Amino acid sequence: MIFSRKYILTFSLLILALIGLLFLNIGLGSVKIPLKDIIASIFNLEVSRESWRYIIIEYRLPKAITAVITGSGLAVSGLLMQTLFRNPLAGPYVLGLSSGASLGVALVFMGAGLFGGAFASFLLSNWSIVIASSIGSLLVLLAVMLASLRLRDTMAILIIGLMFASLTAAIVSVLAYFSPASQLQQYVFWSFGSLGNLSWEEVSVLGLFWASGIFLSIAGIKNLNSLLLGEQYAKSLGVSIQRNRLLVILATSLLAGSITAFAGPIAFVGLAVPHLIRQVIPVNNHGILIPAVLLGGAILMLICDIAAQMPGNEFTLPINAITSLIGAPVVIWLLVRKRRFLF
Amino acid sequence: MTEFTPNSILKTEKLSIGYRNRNSETYIAQDININISPGQLVAVIGINGIGKSTLLRSLSGVQENLSGNILIDEKDLKSLPPLEQASLISLVLTGQPVSKNLSVFELVALGRQPYTNWIGRLTKNDLRHIKKSLRLVDIESLENKKCYELSDGQMQKVLIARALAQDTPLVILDEPTTHLDLYHKAYILQLLKKLTRKTNKAIIFASHEINLALQLCDKILLMQKNEIVMGSPQELIRSGKLSSIFPSDLIFFDKNSSSFKIKS
Numbered sequence: 001m002i003f004s005r006k007y008i009l010t011f012s013l014l015i016l017a018l019i020g021l022l023f024l025n026i027g028l029g030s031v032k033i034p035l036k037d038i039i040a041s042i043f044n045l046e047v048s049r050e051s052w053r054y055i056i057i058e059y060r061l062p063k064a065i066t067a068v069i070t071g072s073g074l075a076v077s078g079l080l081m082q083t084l085f086r087n088p089l090a091g092p093y094v095l096g097l098s099s100g101a102s103l104g105v106a107l108v109f110m111g112a113g114l115f116g117g118a119f120a121s122f123l124l125s126n127w128s129i130v131i132a133s134s135i136g137s138l139l140v141l142l143a144v145m146l147a148s149l150r151l152r153d154t155m156a157i158l159i160i161g162l163m164f165a166s167l168t169a170a171i172v173s174v175l176a177y178f179s180p181a182s183q184l185q186q187y188v189f190w191s192f193g194s195l196g197n198l199s200w201e202e203v204s205v206l207g208l209f210w211a212s213g214i215f216l217s218i219a220g221i222k223n224l225n226s227l228l229l230g231e232q233y234a235k236s237l238g239v240s241i242q243r244n245r246l247l248v249i250l251a252t253s254l255l256a257g258s259i260t261a262f263a264g265p266i267a268f269v270g271l272a273v274p275h276l277i278r279q280v281i282p283v284n285n286h287g288i289l290i291p292a293v294l295l296g297g298a299i300l301m302l303i304c305d306i307a308a309q310m311p312g313n314e315f316t317l318p319i320n321a322i323t324s325l326i327g328a329p330v331v332i333w334l335l336v337r338k339r340r341f342l343f
Numbered sequence: 344m345t346e347f348t349p350n351s352i353l354k355t356e357k358l359s360i361g362y363r364n365r366n367s368e369t370y371i372a373q374d375i376n377i378n379i380s381p382g383q384l385v386a387v388i389g390i391n392g393i394g395k396s397t398l399l400r401s402l403s404g405v406q407e408n409l410s411g412n413i414l415i416d417e418k419d420l421k422s423l424p425p426l427e428q429a430s431l432i433s434l435v436l437t438g439q440p441v442s443k444n445l446s447v448f449e450l451v452a453l454g455r456q457p458y459t460n461w462i463g464r465l466t467k468n469d470l471r472h473i474k475k476s477l478r479l480v481d482i483e484s485l486e487n488k489k490c491y492e493l494s495d496g497q498m499q500k501v502l503i504a505r506a507l508a509q510d511t512p513l514v515i516l517d518e519p520t521t522h523l524d525l526y527h528k529a530y531i532l533q534l535l536k537k538l539t540r541k542t543n544k545a546i547i548f549a550s551h552e553i554n555l556a557l558q559l560c561d562k563i564l565l566m567q568k569n570e571i572v573m574g575s576p577q578e579l580i581r582s583g584k585l586s587s588i589f590p591s592d593l594i595f596f597d598k599n600s601s602s603f604k605i606k607s
Binding site: 221232236287 | 403404405425426428429430432433434436438440441442444445446449450453454456457459461462463505509
């Protein structure tokens with residue numbers, strides 16, 4: 001690719017930033033651990049205190065990896081949606097994907113109270129939450145997609161996404177009204193979003209979903225590029241519009257669905273990162289954009305996670321609030337200062 | 344000149360076009376029999392709403408026709424796989440591409456999509472075709488400009504270059520001269536004429552520029568409510584068919600000057 005050579009420097013800087021932030025993220029926390037011991041525990045060497053190794057390996061490392069996975073996954077799904085819906089405002093959160101996932105998870109959490117015993121404990125296992133969340137987001141995306149087949153107007157599609165979001169929010173609050181406090185609390189905590197608390201097993205399941213979603217996105221690069229011209233042009237270039245839509249829907253629901261299931265709803269990363277990356281790398285070739293957005297998403301998420309644990313040092317703030325606090329001003333800034341919100 | 348090439352690049356047999364709903368078919372035009380040879384410049388002329396765009400969409404395979412056959416390079420269009428269609432017909436549509444953030448080079452490069460590998464990597468051969476297309480429409484200097492920086496006339500040239508990069512024997516354009524001033528209208532049509540001569544491609548376009556089309560085109564496809572005729576400008580002027588395409592209350596076709604005049 002002739003463009004990529006131009007951006008080798010930018011890519012190297014992004015990778016360096018990612019590695020630096022990864023170490024910073026692992027290094028920061030309520031317990032101060034010297035850098036030497038951090039590196040030692042990661043590479044399985046002699047560590048001064050065994051408890052440090054435990055903190056690094058069992059808590060901070062999985063959390064950092066989760067941050068990388070969620071950030072990059074959400075950012076890529078945002079990019080895919082922006083191209084598919086021909087709308088610079090599209091993203092997993094705005095189009096109601098996360099609300100769909102929330103509905104699925106709410107049904108599981110609060111529905112579990114209605115059944116008792118073994119079935120409830122099965123329902124509350126992480127697997128069923130992942131499945132419920134993925135199904136929820138897939139259903140919402142399909143509904144939005146069906147609507148978009150009938151309506152050509154992209155504004156209408158966004159409005160429909162917002163309507164789905166408020167519909168699912170309404171159903172969730174009805175469910176919440178009838179649920180016992182303990183289940184409600186579980187759901188509320190889930191909806192704050194959290195990168196920590198994932199075991200290695202859960203991280204690897206999330207990683208699997210992430211990898212398959214990213215794999216599908218990479219397979220769609222060429223067709224996504226044709227879609228930049230519009231559907232009729234893409235069709236005249238030999239692209240199967242239906243199959244491509246299916247591929248993108250599958251990729252985004254795998255990514256956004258599984259991430260929302262494990263880390264809770266996380267706003268703005270999917271919407272903001274592709275635009276931020278376009279400021280640095282002004283190309284439209286998805287072959288360059290997807291890797292750049294992957295890096296950018298991971299970087300933004302690591303920064304948000306660091307910000308979330310900075311102030312108190314004792315406890316962490318809900319990550320969903322932090323991404324909104326950082327993401328919303330960025331989107332406003334792009335609109336006001338750059339005046340150009342193109343994709 | 345390739346006036347007497349026996350082969351045809353586009354041929355229709357009893358073609359009917361229109362829209363198909365769940366339980367009804369709306370015919371827009373029926374029994375279209377045309378034959379276009381390589382190197383010909385053909386204008387599709389007709390009043391608003393007569394079905395020019397529908398005809399072009401059907402000919403390009405974007406929209407399904409209701410009955411009859413379309414033969415591209417003597418092959419049935421319906422039976423061709425999408426990629427082979429893409430290597431035979433390229434399109435220039437009305438309106439802007441979806442992403443205005445594309446650079447001119449990127450946009451023209453997208454014309455090479457049917458030939459690139461799974462990730463869209465451009466080979467030396469692809470780059471050669473892109474450069475050649477940019478040169479043919481004389482926009483090499485715009486290569487690194489973004490689409491939102493271009494004027495309407497430049498944008499139209501870029502879209503034409505993209506179609507050329509697709510390297511197809513048939514190029515179909517839907518109203519390439521809308522939003523352009525008279526000079527640029529003439530410029531674009533003259534460019535199309537030049538391209539047919541230089542590349543031996545057949546170029547079909549819909550237009551409202553009857554006066555210009557009569558001067559430049561090899562053939563004119565006249566769409567009217569009851570019949571669709573194709574012929575050279577001279578034939579059509581002689582037959583008097585031109586005078587009946589518009590309602591007769593306001594304008595009339597003046598044979599002496601070969602143009603439409605306002606009734607005084």
